Amino acid sequence: MEYRELGQTGLVVSRLCFGALTVGPLQRNLSPQEGGAVIRRALAGGVNFIDTAQLYRSYAHIREALKGLERPEDVIIATKSYDFTRDGMAASLEEARRELDLDVIPIFLLHEQESEHTLRGHRPALDYLLEAKAKGIVKAVGISTHHIQGVLAAAEMPEIDVISPLINATGIGIQDGSRDEMLSAINFASEQGKGVYAMKPLGGGHLLSSWSEALSFCLEQKCLDSIAVGMKSFEEVDNNLRFFNGQRDLPDPDKTYRKLHIDEWCIGCSMCVGECPNGALDIVQNKAVVVDPDNCVFCGYCGSVCPEFAIKVI
Numbered sequence: 001m002e003y004r005e006l007g008q009t010g011l012v013v014s015r016l017c018f019g020a021l022t023v024g025p026l027q028r029n030l031s032p033q034e035g036g037a038v039i040r041r042a043l044a045g046g047v048n049f050i051d052t053a054q055l056y057r058s059y060a061h062i063r064e065a066l067k068g069l070e071r072p073e074d075v076i077i078a079t080k081s082y083d084f085t086r087d088g089m090a091a092s093l094e095e096a097r098r099e100l101d102l103d104v105i106p107i108f109l110l111h112e113q114e115s116e117h118t119l120r121g122h123r124p125a126l127d128y129l130l131e132a133k134a135k136g137i138v139k140a141v142g143i144s145t146h147h148i149q150g151v152l153a154a155a156e157m158p159e160i161d162v163i164s165p166l167i168n169a170t171g172i173g174i175q176d177g178s179r180d181e182m183l184s185a186i187n188f189a190s191e192q193g194k195g196v197y198a199m200k201p202l203g204g205g206h207l208l209s210s211w212s213e214a215l216s217f218c219l220e221q222k223c224l225d226s227i228a229v230g231m232k233s234f235e236e237v238d239n240n241l242r243f244f245n246g247q248r249d250l251p252d253p254d255k256t257y258r259k260l261h262i263d264e265w266c267i268g269c270s271m272c273v274g275e276c277p278n279g280a281l282d283i284v285q286n287k288a289v290v291v292d293p294d295n296c297v298f299c300g301y302c303g304s305v306c307p308e309f310a311i312k313v314i
């Protein structure tokens with residue numbers, strides 16, 4: 001396993017980062033024990049970097065994976081919150097510390113920043129994180145984003161340490177431009193000393209049919225210190241470990257394509273439509289419908305707000 005310093009944070013991370021959205025209730029919905037075992041297998045294989053979020057509800061899975069480790073503090077966990085207020089971010093950070101059973105959260109990000117304007121709107125939350133960093137409760141702060149403008153804005157801010165942008169071989173899910181425009185922004189951010197780790201290298205599942213090409217594309221980008229790959233089974237962990245350890249002649253490990261399932265008891269409240277960052281959903285005849293399937297990256301965010309538990313990635 002290759003390890004790299006994440007920008008100028010002083011944190012040295014494995015090139016393969018465990019994306020922990022997939023084990024939680026928005027996707028495969030493994031129990032904390034089952035999901036913890038999958039994460040633990042990746043840790044045993046050399047992964048030392050886990051990406052999660054308050055939204056993903058996978059803190060319990062990570063806590064299980066860390067249980068009994070001699071030095072759980074050596075595992076670098078990045079989490080994120082949508083909170084934009086000081087009090088809201090304080091509560092988010094405390095939740096992460098309590099639920100992960102850790103005194104220090106290595107990386108805390110503002111979730112899904114779109115541009116300098118949303119960053120300005122989140123200033124109180126960012127200031128709280130910077131104070132937490134000064135106290136040693138957080139080691140690095142930053143943003144996650146599906147937007148080129150989000151990367152460019154964060155790259156210009158000296159107080160931002162880490163950026164987690166959406167990037168993949170086809171550019172699926174990038175909200176405001178092309179793959180190459182996003183790569184150019186990421187290169188600029190890397191040159192400014194930001195630690196950069198990619199999200200959605202497989203386009204949320206759309207690129208599973210060209211799995212090895214999709215991962216190779218990200219691995220070849222020198223500006224990507226690490227690449228977060230969602231994993232939900234021992235088989236996926238083992239295949240990703242082999243691939244990141246240099247074995248490139250592997251068959252496609254997962255022929256099961258993900259899809260978004262909407263149950264018939266959907267009441268058409270439109271909560272999911274507003275939550276989708278990619279404009280993939282709409283209400284048609286009082287039911288949620290995927291109106292732009294090519295733009296759905298199977299993030300499961302829509303399911304997190306459904307009051308009827310009627311929509312999920314399966």
Ligand code: SF4
Nearest residue numbers: 276296297299300302
């Ligand atoms: S429809 Fe749901 S799973 Fe698909 S991109 Fe939108 S929020 Fe994510």
Ligand code: SF4
Nearest residue numbers: 266267269270272306
């Ligand atoms: S949030 Fe749930 S109930 Fe409301 S429209 Fe979406 S799927 Fe239907």
